[in-house]
Amino acid sequence: MSTWIHHCGERDVKRPDRFFFEPLEQFSEGDRLELDSREAAHAQRVKRHGVGSEVELFDGHGRVARALIDAVSRRGELSLRIVELGRSPRPERRVWIATAVPKGDRMETMLDMLTQLGVFRLTPVVFARSAAQSGPGRQKRWRRVLVESCKQSRRGILPRLDEPRSLSEWLGEIGVAASGTRWLADPDGMSYERARADAEPGRRTEVLVVVGPEGGVTSAEKRDLIEFGFTPVALGDHVLRVETAAVAFAAALASVSEL
Missing domain, CATH: 3.40.1280.10 (SPOUT methyltransferase, trefoil knot domain)
Structure with a gap:
């Protein structure tokens, strides 16, 4: 198990900025995807991310992914490649x-x-x-x-x-x-x-x-x-x-x- 997946739920591990993308269930490591316009704008204009930046994705259902931005279109669309997939821990209560x-x-x-x-x-x-x-x-x-x-x-x-x-x-x-x-x-x-x-x-x-x-x-x-x-x-x-x-x-x- 990788260090990133092992520490998905721990607070003391520095992780990249995270963005919302759903669903992640249909994707595998190495697959490419595009963020929606709202998340793409936030990644570029607020967080100042570009090609080569590492980010974290989550889908709200417990699935998370570490991804790299590998292309930015003239219209501001972000293409990312999934490097690693993991899961967030479920609460006990x-x-x-x-x-x-x-x-x-x-x-x-x-x-x-x-x-x-x-x-x-x-x-x-x-x-x-x-x-x-x-x-x-x-x-x-x-x-x-x-x-x-x-x-x-x-x-x-x-x-x-x-x-x-x-x-x-x-x-x-x-x-x-x-x-x-x-x-x-x-x-x-x-x-x-x-x-x-x-x-x-x-x-x-x-x-x-x-x-x-x-x-x-x-x-x-x-x-x-x-x-x-x-x-x-x-x-x-x-x-x-x-x-x-x-x-x-x-x-x-x-x-x-x-x-």
């Missing part, structure tokens, strides 16, 4: 955040931070008191945020981003808890420390956290969530904004090796 959509650009900031913290799945949920809705084109823009965050944080697996759906629709999809730990962010809930201690050993590798809107979930929504296995859990003594609560839970979970 999967954190799923189902959250109300914050107002303005705070959703994009939240998505960026949650990606850096290793959250594996993100579901925008519409609650009774939701103030912000998902408009046309936002899903595509949100996915771009995830890609850019993966590039910056050197994460190899893109978080799964679901289409927005109502709380009742989403609960119908996930069903009553069969596995994993389920928490509802709630300033009146039990402490995070107690919730961690109470988590069943067989349910600690998957954690699903629901974050409601800034107006809070209604009593009926809270009752439904509890019926579906969600335990109200508080982080600290204060009422948090949507994005703050989501990031705080993700950071708390990322900071411990096990619940």
